[in-house]
Amino acid sequence: MIPQSANLFRVYNNLMLVTENLAVINFIAIIASMKFIVMKYNRKVYKNCFYDMLVLSELLGFYAKDLENAKVKEDIETMKQSEKISNRMSIMGNVLGLGTVVIYMIQRFFLIATAxxxxxxxxxxxxxxxxxxxKVTPHYELVCLSQLMGGFMITTCxxxxDSLIYVLIFNICAQLQILRKELNEVINLLGIQQCPDDFQQAIRIVVRKHEHLNWxxxxxxxxxxxxxxxxALLSTLLMCFQAFMTFQAMAISDNIPVNDIVFLIVYITVVMLLIHFYCYMGEELLISSSELSxxxxxxxWYSLSSRNIKMLTFIIFRSRIPLQLTAGKFNVLSMETYANIVKAAVGYFSVMVQLETGRQQTD
Known part of the structure; x- marks a missing residue:
């Protein structure tokens, strides 16, 4: 990453090369490095006044327990459906991400052979x-080999x-749907039978499960x-830069290599798809948590005693505060956020086109 960043000082006056440098490797490396650091950091022991635990390991342990404890056919189907969605998103992200690297490597090795x-x-x-x-053999071949391996490692990271996050969040969405069904059954069975002790105990279990999912x-x-x-920020810039590179390539030459066009289109698609997965995941979490009430x-519920109805109001009030994922604690991940990201990328793209057009006219 350091040699790639150092190259920016050499090509700073060429907007096309700067854009390619940032979009192809630097931004991707920054995101991948940050995710790797976060994963390493959250494997450490998390301490509070009650117990110590490995944060991510504990979450994966809860996921395994949820799979084991699912006995009802409807609950199993709900979890299978959420697992199917997370698996499809993971496979699609991995295939498209690594496919993009393969296309880029083929393109670059073709240029290396031509040179x-x-x-x-x-x-x-x-x-x-x-x-x-x-640039002398064998140093040159070793550098190219290391960059080839580094490209695949960064993309894999x-x-x-993302695959881990999909699994955890969609499992939580499934557990919220199951909890909603359990709450309905508790009210219909124990509430109507007028068993106050059993009803209150069952409501306590529902509340504990809800708080566990909140945690x-x-x-x-x-x-x-x-x-x-x-x-989210870098994906906005990546979409903008790749669109600008496509526009510049089409403006400069009428005969653009097919592999260049394929790479640019696939790259933009992958970036848009990955940030779309995040926003879709956040949207599903918002909906599932809000629907608990x-x-x-x-x-x-109208058949319950006034005391039992009062107990339910606490669950209703808590579910009015939906569970959500945010970007930096201030921007909620949702489909509205995704639309704003795409609009921002288009806006930045138009600004870059105007700047480049003005520079060409000045020259």
């Missing part, structure tokens, strides 16, 4: 600033952490909210 045949200066897999000694979401939120913020209204 070698024409006797031009050697170029690296990624834009980099190295001393001249690294970039998308694999799980808060843990994920506290661990990754700054990652969400950085990825519907389990009360869908039941025969």
């Amino acid at each position: 070698k045949m024409k006797g031009l200066e050697r170029i690296f897999v990624f834009q980099s600033l190295f001393p001249e000694i690294f 970039y998308v694999s952490v 799980c979401v808060k843990t994920v939120e506290d661990s990754f909210n700054y990652c969400f913020l950085v990825q 519907d389990g009360v209204f869908e039941s025969n």
Whole structure:
């Protein structure tokens, strides 16, 4: 990453090269490094006044227990459905992410082979600033090999952490749906039978489960909210830069290589898709947590005693504060946020086009 960043000082007056440098490797490396650091940090022991635990390991342990404890057919189906969604998102993200790297590597190795045949200066897999000694065999081949491996490692780190978050959050959404059904059944069965002790005990269990799910979401939120913020900001710039590179390539030449067009389109699609997954995940969490109170209204709550109805009001009031994932603690991840990110990227793209057009006219 350091040689790639150092190369910015050499190409600072070429907006096209600066854009390519930032979009292809630097921004992706920043996001991947931040996710890796967060994962390493949250593997440490988390201490409070009651017990010590490994934060992410504990969350994965709860996920495994939820799978084991699901006995009712409807609950199992609900969890399978959420697992299917998270698996599809993970597979799609990994395939498209690694596919983008493969397309880029093929494109760059084609350019390297062309430069070698024409006797031009050697170029690296990624834009980099190295001393001249690294352009001599075997140093050059070792640098290219290390950049090739680094590209795949960064991409794997970039998308694999997302897969973990998908699994955790969609499992929480499934548990909220199951809890909503349990609340409905408690009211309809124990409430109508006028068993105050059993009813209150069952409500306590529901409240404890709800608070446990609140804690799980808060843990994920506290661990990754700054990652969400950085990825949202840089994804906006990545979409803008890649669109600008596509526009410039089409404006400069009428015969653009097909592999260039394919890479640019796939790259933009992957960036938009990954941030869309985050926002979709946040939207589903908002909906699932807000609908918990519907389990009360869908039941025969009017048959309960006034004392038991008062107990339910606390659950209703708590569910009015929906669980949510945020980018930096201030911007809620939702489909509205995704729309704002796309609009911002389009706005920045138009500004860059205007600046480049004005510069060309001045020259």
